[in-house]
Amino acid sequence: MVPYCPERILVHEESWKDATTREMLERLRGVPTSTIRDVDALLPELRAAPEFRTAGKRTLILTRNLGSFMKECPGAGAEICCNYFVINYALNCHLECTYCVLQAFLNNPALTIYTNIDDLMREVEERVRRSPGRTFRIGTGETADSLALDDITFYSLRLVPFFRSLPNAVLELKTKSAQVANLRALDHGGHTIVSWSLNPDRVIRNEEFKTATLGERLGAARRCQEWGFRVGFHFDPLIYYKGWERDYEEVVRDLFRYVDPDGVCWISLGCLRFTPHLKDIVRRRFPRSAVPQGEFVPGHHGKLRYFRPVRDEMYAKMRAWIGENAPQVFVYLCMENRAVWERSFGRAPASSSELAEKMDLLAGVKLPEDS
Amino acid sequence: MILREVPLTVIDFEDETYRISEVLDLVRMRSSLQAVGLINPVVLLECAAPSAHKIVCGFRRLHGLRQLGRAEAAGRLLQPTDFSPLEVFLKALWDNLSHRQLSPLEAARVLFKLKHQWGVEDEALVTHFLPLLGLSPHRNVLHSYLSLHRLHPDLRSLLNAGDLALSSAGRLAEATPEVQAGVAPVLAAVRLSANLQRKVLELAEDLAAISGGTLVEVLNEAEILEIAGDTCLSAFQKGEKIHACLYRRRNPRVSKARETFLAEKKKLSLPGTVRLSPDPFFESPRLRVEFDVASAEAFRETVEVLGRTCRAASLERLFQIW
Numbered sequence: 001m002v003p004y005c006p007e008r009i010l011v012h013e014e015s016w017k018d019a020t021t022r023e024m025l026e027r028l029r030g031v032p033t034s035t036i037r038d039v040d041a042l043l044p045e046l047r048a049a050p051e052f053r054t055a056g057k058r059t060l061i062l063t064r065n066l067g068s069f070m071k072e073c074p075g076a077g078a079e080i081c082c083n084y085f086v087i088n089y090a091l092n093c094h095l096e097c098t099y100c101v102l103q104a105f106l107n108n109p110a111l112t113i114y115t116n117i118d119d120l121m122r123e124v125e126e127r128v129r130r131s132p133g134r135t136f137r138i139g140t141g142e143t144a145d146s147l148a149l150d151d152i153t154f155y156s157l158r159l160v161p162f163f164r165s166l167p168n169a170v171l172e173l174k175t176k177s178a179q180v181a182n183l184r185a186l187d188h189g190g191h192t193i194v195s196w197s198l199n200p201d202r203v204i205r206n207e208e209f210k211t212a213t214l215g216e217r218l219g220a221a222r223r224c225q226e227w228g229f230r231v232g233f234h235f236d237p238l239i240y241y242k243g244w245e246r247d248y249e250e251v252v253r254d255l256f257r258y259v260d261p262d263g264v265c266w267i268s269l270g271c272l273r274f275t276p277h278l279k280d281i282v283r284r285r286f287p288r289s290a291v292p293q294g295e296f297v298p299g300h301h302g303k304l305r306y307f308r309p310v311r312d313e314m315y316a317k318m319r320a321w322i323g324e325n326a327p328q329v330f331v332y333l334c335m336e337n338r339a340v341w342e343r344s345f346g347r348a349p350a351s352s353s354e355l356a357e358k359m360d361l362l363a364g365v366k367l368p369e370d371s
Numbered sequence: 372m373i374l375r376e377v378p379l380t381v382i383d384f385e386d387e388t389y390r391i392s393e394v395l396d397l398v399r400m401r402s403s404l405q406a407v408g409l410i411n412p413v414v415l416l417e418c419a420a421p422s423a424h425k426i427v428c429g430f431r432r433l434h435g436l437r438q439l440g441r442a443e444a445a446g447r448l449l450q451p452t453d454f455s456p457l458e459v460f461l462k463a464l465w466d467n468l469s470h471r472q473l474s475p476l477e478a479a480r481v482l483f484k485l486k487h488q489w490g491v492e493d494e495a496l497v498t499h500f501l502p503l504l505g506l507s508p509h510r511n512v513l514h515s516y517l518s519l520h521r522l523h524p525d526l527r528s529l530l531n532a533g534d535l536a537l538s539s540a541g542r543l544a545e546a547t548p549e550v551q552a553g554v555a556p557v558l559a560a561v562r563l564s565a566n567l568q569r570k571v572l573e574l575a576e577d578l579a580a581i582s583g584g585t586l587v588e589v590l591n592e593a594e595i596l597e598i599a600g601d602t603c604l605s606a607f608q609k610g611e612k613i614h615a616c617l618y619r620r621r622n623p624r625v626s627k628a629r630e631t632f633l634a635e636k637k638k639l640s641l642p643g644t645v646r647l648s649p650d651p652f653f654e655s656p657r658l659r660v661e662f663d664v665a666s667a668e669a670f671r672e673t674v675e676v677l678g679r680t681c682r683a684a685s686l687e688r689l690f691q692i693w
Contacts, residue, residue: 044494044510047510283576287580292577293577293580293581295621295622295625297652297654299652307622307624307625307628307653308652308653309628310624337654337655339654
């Protein structure tokens with residue numbers, strides 16, 4: 001993985017009150033830093049360059065999130081959804097995956113890290129403690145990679161022990177990096193799952209430019225297992241191209257050469273999906289990308305996705321390969337409809353609740369008996 | 372400002388520093404000049420060099436007078452010492468805006484000159500000049516209009532004639548001059564709505580990216596040229612047929628599924644009053660069945676036909692496509 005190194009840092013005046021700000025600046029010593037009063041006022045400047053999506057990331061903004069940190073995963077509107085929650089500690093990612101939805105989703109092209117991590121934890125604690133009878137699976141990988149910035153934020157050192165203290169919650173750190181050094185000595189108490197998004201090396205080389213190689217990701221997963229963490233894997237996005245079967249089958253074989261299947265919590269599958277606007281951005285920013293070349297049809301929320309028989313085939317084959325190597329591992333589909341589940345897996349969960357309950361069980365959180 | 376009769380020989384017709392008009396050769400302008408002569412004086416920037424007065428306002432009138440063989444024109448002469456070049460250009464702009472709506476290409480020319488010739492900042496262009504031109508004050512609007520300045524002359528003509536949508540023009544303006552020149556003849560041969568034009572260009576771009584070729588190669592393949600040159604088809608029919616052809620090539624699986632569905636549906640020999648429609652992209656096996664009847668008798672007949680259809684083998688196959 002190419003580490004993130006900004007060319008300048010803009011600190012919101014309120015963020016100087018947070019110890020995390022000073023700690024991050026210490027780790028980024030030498031980078032020109034200035035104080036700002038209004039992040040929105042910077043937008044015209046940040047969006048002025050023709051390639052502002054690339055140039056913008058060279059600016060790191062340290063600011064406070066004044067809104068809510070925790071929300072339902074955007075998949076919640078799908079016909080079958082695992083009822084996941086996300087918390088956003090940062091906005092944007094420097095890893096430059098061609099298909100990244102953040103390109104079309106974020107208004108501010110800079111990389112923003114929220115410094116009021118205490119507020120984040122307070123909000124999560126209040127929300128989770130309000131429903132003691134419910135399990136919360138919560139990830140930090142929606143608007144940023146969970147670990148790619150951990151050498152700057154060191155937030156894993158705060159979040160992992162924090163989740164250990166929450167009896168009914170589990171944290172999932174989703175990453176395409178191999179940056180797990182901070183996790184080594186942490187007391188996670190089984191409340192943190194570290195997971196990797198996986199793709200064949202060919203896709204990583206051509207579409208996930210600054211991420212860790214497949215070998216590095218799997219090596220990091222093995223280390224995490226050795227440190228007692230349970231791990232997860234997400235084949236998302238699955239990308240269709242001529243010869244995909246050979247490459248993906250090899251990834252599945254490699255995966256179980258590196259990791260012990262008994263320590264794998266779950267594996268998700270999700271075919272590439274993106275908005276028409278994102279397709280235009282990808283074409284412009286990454287003209288050599290093969291991502292927009294698939295046969296897409298409009299689907300859930302107007303997103304483009306592969307024609308259904310292509311998805312059926314990819315899911316069915318992936319599940320079969322995983323089953324051959326690790327029959328005990330639970331595999332699920334992300335943001336798919338019932339019919340696709342049935343055609344590719346032979347059966348679908350009766351409801352989102354059934355899927356969520358299964359995953360809660362796999363998350364291994366023990367709820368109080370009287371709840 | 373001095374008003375006097377100015378010989379056309381002292382005007383520099385090649386200089387376009389202050390030009391805003393896209394089309395200079397207007398038949399109607401010539402007719403008007405021929406009928407009643409020049410009503411409003413033109414505005415010129417006086418220059419000391421011979422034959423070097425620059426045209427500020429009145430490009431079309433002066434070109435018309437020259438074509439009619441006139442020797443002089445009534446003109447107001449601005450002194451270069453009295454105004455900055457930007458102030459002179461703003462006079463031309465306001466003069467144009469006072470009596471007509473600028474075309475997209477003219478608005479593009481104004482913005483391009485303000486930015487590149489007179490150094491006006493983007494912020495001022497967005498907040499001040501875009502609204503002045505009747506455009507939304509957004510940076511992407513500015514970017515689109517500035518890109519129009521790179522449009523190939525053949526595409527400019529199509530845009531002016533209303534045969535090229537503004538959004539498509541903006542898209543094509545990003546391409547190289549060779550690509551623009553290669554695409555123009557195909558677009559000139561067909562008629563497409565703005566929406567279909569966008570779809571055709573998107574499909575062609577996708578196919579070019581997949582094949583590693585260019586947009587021009589895709590739009591100049593034999594099948595496309597054959598449609599474009601088919602004299603039995605109207606320009607609209609050509610446009611639709613080209614779109615269908617590109618869609619089929621870009622989406623072979625979806626197209627094949629649709630063709631199979633239609634073939635199986637045909638085998639059912641249902642009357643025209645009964646419509647069977649699948650999910651548009653075969654996401655689900657749902658089939659919509661509709662029929663229109665105008666009497667109880669027609670109702671009974673239709674239901675009987677549908678009853679017979681229940682036993683047809685093709686009915687099962689309609690659901691197997693899915």
